[in-house]
Amino acid sequence: MVSLAQLSAELGPSLHRAVPGTVPGVQLSGVHVSELEDPTAYLEGGELLLTTGIPLGGTAATASAYVRRLAARGVAALGLGLGEGLDSVPPALIEACAGERLELMVVPDGVPFLDVSRAFWDLAGRSGQADLIAGLGTQTALARAAMRPDALPSVVQGLAQALGGWAAYLPADGGAETIWPTGSAALLPHLREETARLNRAGAHSAATFWLHGSPVVEYPILVGRRIEGFLAIGSGRTVTKADRQIIMTVCVLLALKAQQHEELTGSSAVLGSAVAKLIVRGHVEAARLLAADVGLGPLPERVRMLAARTEDGDLRALAVTVAGLTVEDGAPGPGAALAMSRLRFAEDGLGFFLLDTADLVPAAAPEPEEYDGGLLPWEGGPDAAGGSPSGTSEARAHGEPLPAGMEADGSIRLTTADQPGRPAAGEQAGRESGSDTAGRPRTGAAWTGPVPLADAASQAAVLRRAALQAPAGRLVGTAGDEDSRADRWVDALAGYQRADLLGAVAAYLRRRGHWEETARDLAIHRNSLRHRIAVAQRLLGVSLDDPDTAAHLWLALRRRGL
Known part of the structure; x- marks a missing residue:
């Protein structure tokens, strides 16, 4: 102007x-x-x-x-x-x-x-031309930065400097974030929370929200229809049309880099899958030779094998889901080792991961990050006008890239009416998180203790059976015997408060699955019995009609005097 x-x-x-x-x-x-x-x-x-x-x-x-x-x-x-x-x-x-x-x-x-x-x-024409020339120069510099080995940090830093604020890239799979300036890292916990919400919603449009009284905008970085990550921006000044063009350029560059990474990862995944299958089938030396020939590097000497139930064979999404499962006995989980593992494959409804024990060392707990009030270069925001309180987020869909031009017309609520052909938000979130539409986890997983690579094949059958029987929402071990696992099933049934699942299952097994006789013993309608048995099977993640499951569970019930 x-x-x-x-x-x-x-x-x-x-x-x-x-x-x-x-x-x-x-x-x-x-x-x-x-x-x-x-x-x-x-x-x-x-x-x-x-x-x-x-x-x-x-x-x-x-x-x-x-x-x-x-x-x-x-x-x-x-x-x-x-x-x-x-x-x-x-x-x-x-x-x-x-x-x-x-x-x-x-x-x-x-x-x-x-x-x-x-x-x-x-003057107006010269001003616009100057902005355009400056914008083109910045876009050229960002494109060159995208070609460097450290492309992501360079592009994020260049964008933040061009806008006079801060910028951050948060991967959708929960990987390490990139933020510049690094002094703004205290914002990351709040950005992670908002990004996780948008990722669960499968939002394919930009969203704005307030963070510590200042506006923030997040853009999804898409490869096809899949969200690879989110670009979050806090501008320290009023943005111009040239700024918006720069932001769009960065989004395109990040999407291209993500697609290139996906193609490379896809090739590596195919090779890693072949190596992992050789290991699980006992051909360890052949696996070593193949890994060396295709550039996967030396194989780990000790691993923990993990298997999890999967409906679609998407190992990338499965790794994110398994990382969030409750670990048996409160032990440390696999964490980032799942995402780092190149030795993985899907087979017969299970996803298998071979985890290097060196990657499973628990990281030291970081010091809590606190916002010091001095990271953002502007003041005011909704607090001054009686709007949203500091530290809360109210995401709003809009068509403009930055707060100066945002059109916040309403909260993001993706429905089948909003995006024809796409599942509703709850359904989409369930698919991505391994949960049903009510938020109940469906995925169960199991993993072995640390074993030499040469002994991994001997653990495959036990691991497969444990993964198929693992309760939904839990990651269990295979070190215990079947009786120990059955005792845990009894504890889970006894802990259910809304109905007497323990008595229903005991009567059902005693009558060897006969509905009429079991319902008569319990003095309830057979439909009520069917409902209770279905709830018990979902809770345990097993079928009571499986002879092996029924035998061990019956013996565990007898040990309890039932």
């Missing part, structure tokens, strides 16, 4: 203040000429209004009323052209403008108003 100070400097003596002093840098939206007594119906605010003085009426009262109308409309400045009606500036007009804080400028006799208009639009 063009300021009044820039326009006055461009025109020199052809546009100066009525009262000596420095011309303010107020921004102008345009230059308008009118001799109407009330031109406000044709003004939008922010203009430099030019007049020869006809609307002033020759009296102090008329001049004062005229100035009040302009000030109420938000006119930036009034320009009085001398020579046609007035030879000097009326003192009453100077006083009225001072009272309404409306800047009063003078166009000397003999200077056409057209010169002022032309100067304004010349």
